[in-house]
Amino acid sequence: MSESKENITEEQAAEKEQSAEQQNEKTEELYSQYEDFEADELRELLVARDQRVQQLEEELAEAKDNHLRKAAELENYRKRVQRERSQVYETAKANALEDFLEINDDLQRTLKAAEELEVNDTLMDGVNLVASKFKEVLNTYGVERIDEEGVPFDVDLHDAMMRQKPQDDSIGSDVVLNVVESGYRMGDRTIRHAKVIVSE
Numbered sequence: 368m369s370e371s372k373e374n375i376t377e378e379q380a381a382e383k384e385q386s387a388e389q390q391n392e393k394t395e396e397l398y399s400q401y402e403d404f405e406a407d408e409l410r411e412l413l414v415a416r417d418q419r420v421q422q423l424e425e426e427l428a429e430a431k432d433n434h435l436r437k438a439a440e441l442e443n444y445r446k447r448v449q450r451e452r453s454q455v456y457e458t459a460k461a462n463a464l465e466d467f468l469e470i471n472d473d474l475q476r477t478l479k480a481a482e483e484l485e486v487n488d489t490l491m492d493g494v495n496l497v498a499s500k501f502k503e504v505l506n507t508y509g510v511e512r513i514d515e516e517g518v519p520f521d522v523d524l525h526d527a528m529m530r531q532k533p534q535d536d537s538i539g540s541d542v543v544l545n546v547v548e549s550g551y552r553m554g555d556r557t558i559r560h561a562k563v564i565v566s567e
Contacts (some may be wrong), residue, residue, distance in 0.1 A: 461558050464510060468551055468559060471505065474498040475549075505551075513550035513561040517542050524550060526560040533566045542566045 402410060478498060481491055513524050520527065520541045528547055538544070543563045550561030 402440075431469050457553075457556065460508065461553055461556060464505070464508060464551075464553070465558050467501070471498075471501045472549065474501060476539045508553060510551050510553050510558065513552055516543050516546055520563070520565045523566075524552065524557055524561060525563045526550075527565045530565050530567045535549070538566050540566055 401412075404412070474497060476495065477494055481494070491532065517538075520543055525543060531541070533544055542565065543561075544566050545564040546561055547564065548562040551558045
């Protein structure tokens with residue numbers, strides 16, 4: 368064993384011995400404090416000390432409980448703020464997109480009307496290009512058209528303009544017969560309800 372390791376071991380042994388001596392001195396001091404006490408007095412001191420220990424343990428448990436409760440409240444607050452921030456963002460996005468929906472509808476009507484007319488091909492290519500770009504933007508933001516006919520009427524998606532008797536008797540009540548104006552939704556959120564005619 369090298370000399371440095373021997374010195375370290377001797378130092379550690381000396382420290383342990385010194386620590387043990389200090390502990391013995393403290394123990395003797397404690398004993399000397401209670402030398403003059405009677406047995407009854409010592410019992411009373413022990414009972415008082417046990418009660419104090421129990422009181423401190425209860426206070427510690429209460430402090431831990433309060434700490435955990437505050438931590439849970441803080442976590443709930445953080446989640447609520449995050450949820451509200453997300454809702455504000457989604458609402459702002461929906462409001463911004465809503466302003467463009469009528470333009471998209473006008474483009475779609477233009478394309479439909481052009482099918483029955485003789486229109487310059489170059490002009491139609493330009494209109495198709497703009498309509499395609501609109502569709503890409505709406506797809507990017509997860510916006511879907513609500514324009515299905517023959518589906519059950521849903522108050523979350525449709526706005527009934529009127530009711531009428533269907534020409535086909537096999538169609539039941541509360542079915543979308545015709546879409547007057549398309550609606551739009553983004554995920555679970557309806558940006559604009561579809562205006563529809565519903566069967567009686």
